[in-house]
Amino acid sequence: MSTYDAGAAGWSAAQNAPPEVKSAAADYATQQARTEVKKTCGMDMTYVKSINGLLKAKQLGWSFLAFILMCFQVGISVQKIFFGLFVFPTMLCVIVLFFMFATHFYEKKPQVPWFQADVGISAGATVYYTIMAIVVMFTGKPLLIASGVFALVAALLAFAPGTYYSYQRYRESKYPATEPLE
Secondary structure (H helix, E strand, O other), rough: OEEEEEOOOOEOOHHOOHHHHHHHHHHHHHHHHHHOOEEOOEEEEHHHHHHHHHHHHHHHHHHHHHHHHHHHHOOOHHHHHHHHHHHHHHHHHHHHHHHHOOHHHHHOOOOHHHHHHHHHHHHHHHHHHHHHHHHHOOOHHHHHHHHHHHHHHHHHHHHHHHHHHHHHHHHHHHHHOOOOOO
């Protein structure tokens, strides 16, 4: 039986509940605490600290460094233009995907295939960064050589593993694990 204490803040049912109800409530609270997402600044910190989140940060960092070095090179060349025209939009896509996954906004737009987009962007960036890094490194201009080196690092150490882990995440979202039949 629940009693209402007019002087207290509300019902005092938890105090008068049988032990099995108290136990069930404690189990539910424990389960809720385990599944609760730790958010800082609206971002899911478990994603940010996961391998996918860290790889997105590496992709962004190495790409930004390659882009800045390319921008500081004086003069215009075809390689510089094509390199910049791909690196900048790729950085924007990585930023968008990082914040979509970190804030769980992708769950509000299920009609967009976010995981497929992540795999496609990572795979395309791996191939294009590798090709353009090699082309840019052979221009003979020091800042473009450095930019090409950082682009190659981004391709091999961030985008290539990012493609693999993004594909794994896509497969998990498409075919979730089920309980084995007994």
